[in-house]
Amino acid sequence: MQFTATAADPKKQRLRYERGYLETLSLIERLHRLLLDVIKDDFERSGASEVNSVQALLLYNIGDSELTAGELRTKGYYQGSNVSYNLKKMVEFGYIHHERCSVDRRAVRIKLTPKGHAIRQQVANLFDRQITTISELPLYTTDEVSAQTDMLKRLERFWADQIRFIY
Numbered sequence: 001m002q003f004t005a006t007a008a009d010p011k012k013q014r015l016r017y018e019r020g021y022l023e024t025l026s027l028i029e030r031l032h033r034l035l036l037d038v039i040k041d042d043f044e045r046s047g048a049s050e051v052n053s054v055q056a057l058l059l060y061n062i063g064d065s066e067l068t069a070g071e072l073r074t075k076g077y078y079q080g081s082n083v084s085y086n087l088k089k090m091v092e093f094g095y096i097h098h099e100r101c102s103v104d105r106r107a108v109r110i111k112l113t114p115k116g117h118a119i120r121q122q123v124a125n126l127f128d129r130q131i132t133t134i135s136e137l138p139l140y141t142t143d144e145v146s147a148q149t150d151m152l153k154r155l156e157r158f159w160a161d162q163i164r165f166i167y
Helices: 010-046 053-062 069-076 080-092 114-136 142-166
Strands: 096-100 108-112
Touching: 010 053, 010 114, 053 069, 053 080, 053 108, 053 114, 069 080, 069 108, 080 096, 108 114
Parallel strands: none
Antiparallel strands: 096 108
16 A cells, blocks of 8 residues: 555554545546536526536537547447437437448447537537636646646546456
């Protein structure tokens, strides 16, 4: 076990580490739900209620790419049934264009329609406003943002490795 605090009391160190790790897990989950609430609120204020916050974030993550649902799951870490359901709805509402892949007829390639790009832009504008506001507040420095991102990437790699080693 590797802890960065002094080795005076390994049990206390372990307990502090455990509490911090579990708090991080809880924060990640809450932050994701809060982000969805912030997106939902922004869309409700603008009167765009045809798309829910999960779908809006999905459209944002698709961006200018043309990809399959499988690639979207891999890149965005969405659950399969969740992606399939939301993609079907967004095709019905005209936010996504889909077409069978010429190489693998089982795969469907998707891309945003102009209507989908408009939703993506609304989410991008929301994120831009947030970045502007956060950068003007003494919330945290660029170095702290970098350190936070690096830590979360290491956690992501750790979890991804855990899944790979299970199968």
